[in-house]
Amino acid sequence: MNGDGLKSHHPPSDLAVAVDEMSIERVVARLLTVGTYAFVALLAVGTALMVVGGVQPLGASPRFDPSRIGDDIAHLRAAGFLSLGLIAVVATPAGRVLVSLIGYARGGERLMAVISALILAVIALSVALAQGFAA
Amino acid sequence: MWRFHAEGGRGPLQANGVIEVLLLIGGGVAAGLFGSLLGLGGGILIVPLLTLGFGLPLITAVGVSLVCVIVTSGAAAGVYLERRVANLRLGMTLELFTAIGALTGGFIAFLVPERFLELLFAALLGYVGLTIGRRRDADPEPEIDTSGGASGRADGAGNSVAALEARLSAPGYRVRRLGFGVAGSLVAGVVSALLGIGGGLVKVPVMHVVMGVPLRVATATSNLMIGITASAGAIVYLLRGGIEPYVAAPTAIGVFLGATLGSRTAHRIDLRVLRGLFVVILLYTAVQMLLRGLS
Numbered sequence: 001m002n003g004d005g006l007k008s009h010h011p012p013s014d015l016a017v018a019v020d021e022m023s024i025e026r027v028v029a030r031l032l033t034v035g036t037y038a039f040v041a042l043l044a045v046g047t048a049l050m051v052v053g054g055v056q057p058l059g060a061s062p063r064f065d066p067s068r069i070g071d072d073i074a075h076l077r078a079a080g081f082l083s084l085g086l087i088a089v090v091a092t093p094a095g096r097v098l099v100s101l102i103g104y105a106r107g108g109e110r111l112m113a114v115i116s117a118l119i120l121a122v123i124a125l126s127v128a129l130a131q132g133f134a135a
Numbered sequence: 136m137w138r139f140h141a142e143g144g145r146g147p148l149q150a151n152g153v154i155e156v157l158l159l160i161g162g163g164v165a166a167g168l169f170g171s172l173l174g175l176g177g178g179i180l181i182v183p184l185l186t187l188g189f190g191l192p193l194i195t196a197v198g199v200s201l202v203c204v205i206v207t208s209g210a211a212a213g214v215y216l217e218r219r220v221a222n223l224r225l226g227m228t229l230e231l232f233t234a235i236g237a238l239t240g241g242f243i244a245f246l247v248p249e250r251f252l253e254l255l256f257a258a259l260l261g262y263v264g265l266t267i268g269r270r271r272d273a274d275p276e277p278e279i280d281t282s283g284g285a286s287g288r289a290d291g292a293g294n295s296v297a298a299l300e301a302r303l304s305a306p307g308y309r310v311r312r313l314g315f316g317v318a319g320s321l322v323a324g325v326v327s328a329l330l331g332i333g334g335g336l337v338k339v340p341v342m343h344v345v346m347g348v349p350l351r352v353a354t355a356t357s358n359l360m361i362g363i364t365a366s367a368g369a370i371v372y373l374l375r376g377g378i379e380p381y382v383a384a385p386t387a388i389g390v391f392l393g394a395t396l397g398s399r400t401a402h403r404i405d406l407r408v409l410r411g412l413f414v415v416i417l418l419y420t421a422v423q424m425l426l427r428g429l430s
Contacts, residue, residue, distance in 0.1 A: 036209035130374035
């Protein structure tokens with residue numbers, strides 16, 4: 001739809017940009033699909049380990065600690081898979097924006113590239129501020 | 136108003152733990168199913184489920200709900216983009232402002248009293264329930280504007296806005312009143328992070344009614360946007376310890392299953408019956424949330 005839209009609102013010489021836009025959408029769609037299946041799989045493994053370990057979800061949950069993920073996964077502890085899954089959940093939309101930024105920059109669409117970069121800047125600011133408050 | 140508690144220590148396949156996991160998955164399935172069939176994110180149901188059903192604090196429920204909103208978006212937005220229904224350019228332009236709103240709302244949520252959020256959520260539930268109850272089966276599409284309309288200004292700042300609106304448009308419709316879209320997106324972002332919803336309740340009407348985007352495109356584009364909106368808020372919650380992984384994981388899996396099931400069975404279900412049931416649930420939940428906020 002948007003690719004067609006570009007054809008109607010841009011001169012024919014912009015056909016290459018329209019093709020790039022179509023490929024951006026396709027790549028973004030695949031990234032979202034793959035990302036979603038990946039984090040659902042991680043959360044599912046974590047949940048299965050919770051059940052096997054007799055964990056009660058409504059009891060105390062482990063505090064989110066990225067530095068322990070590797071060790072927890074190596075020892076097949078639920079917390080590691082769940083933390084990695086949650087990171088994948090919040091990172092997938094940002095990954096989609098990053099792919100769009102690269103696509104728009106390569107296609108010479110400066111305005112959309114700038115908008116993509118600003119969205120990533122807001123997300124980076126979220127991380128920085130939240131870490132600052134948590135510290 | 137019940138909550139399961141362990142009697143004694145933890146052990147392999149402890150019955151209560153398994154039941155809790157199954158209940159959270161089941162609640163997630165119901166929220167995801169309703170949400171996908173009625174075009175809403177699951178957040179509007181997840182938060183009451185976790186607070187009223189499982190007795191969790193509202194701030195915890197909001198954190199879990201934001202995770203579920205991203206899951207819903209990821210499952211649906213990819214399909215909408217593949218089918219070329221969602222408008223990626225429009226979505227990215229507006230989500231810059233929803234992200235700013237969500238970042239702001241994420242911090243406000245930790246500062247305001249929980250009672251205030253509960254009353255706000257009760258008002259939201261009541262509003263949504265009444266809106267859905269009064270909705271007609273087929274809302275009229277906005278008049279298609281191919282002449283330029285409000286975008287046809289040819290001087291100064293209006294010219295650059297008109298040019299941007301034209302770039303964001305697609306065949307069959309022309310985006311207009313971008314300024315209102317920006318303002319609506321900021322509001323949607325704040326509300327999303329405060330209450331753990333996707334914000335589609337604000338974005339879809341703004342895009343459809345105010346900006347002239349067809350309903351189908353507005354819904355699909357909103358679905359794409361709620362991922363970034365919820366993500367900006369969820370990062371704040373996650374890093375501040377506001378997301379409980381043991382609750383979030385089973386609920387999110389349930390939402391994913393429910394949303395997937397809903398998208399495959401939508402054509403077989405009588406939406407009028409479903410809508411009526413949903414309105415009753417929403418209004419009942421609104422009263423419960425109101426009582427909780429006032430108690």
